Amino acid sequence: MNMQKLMAQAQQMQKSINQKKDKIESMEFKASNEFVDVIVNGKKELKNVIVKMESLDKDDIEVLQDMICLAINDANKQVDKEFEKEMGAYGQSLNGLF
Numbered sequence: 001m002n003m004q005k006l007m008a009q010a011q012q013m014q015k016s017i018n019q020k021k022d023k024i025e026s027m028e029f030k031a032s033n034e035f036v037d038v039i040v041n042g043k044k045e046l047k048n049v050i051v052k053m054e055s056l057d058k059d060d061i062e063v064l065q066d067m068i069c070l071a072i073n074d075a076n077k078q079v080d081k082e083f084e085k086e087m088g089a090y091g092q093s094l095n096g097l098f
Contacts, residue, residue, distance in 0.1 A: 013090065020086045027082065031074035035060070035067040040075040042082065 025042035032038075037050040049068060056064060 017087065017090055021083075024079070024082050024086060029075045029078040029082070031071040031078065033067050033071055035064050036071050038068065038071040038075050040072065040079065042079055044076050044079050046072060 023042075027042045028039050028047065029042070030037060030039050035052055035055050037048075037052070038046065039048040040046050051064065
């Protein structure tokens with residue numbers, strides 16, 4: 001096997017991986033429930049929390065805290081799914097080394 005050809009293929013794969021990673025990191029993912037909307041970016045950084053005040057009573061603060069956590073976790077799972085969708089083939093071709 002030609003080593004130069006193999007290195008060129010590896011460099012092309014790395015370039016493709018980096019492009020897809022950059023694309024995902026620039027995306028925003030929104031998760032909602034009855035109390036909040038949250039938005040995270042592809043780096044799993046929380047960008048915004050929107051509290052739906054019309055859905056809240058004063059007694060709902062603990063529920064609101066739980067709903068914020070659930071929404072953030074859901075948005076982060078969306079990021080994971082997008083990475084898996086875009087990068088899964090690379091991981092399989094590299095026998096899980098990526």
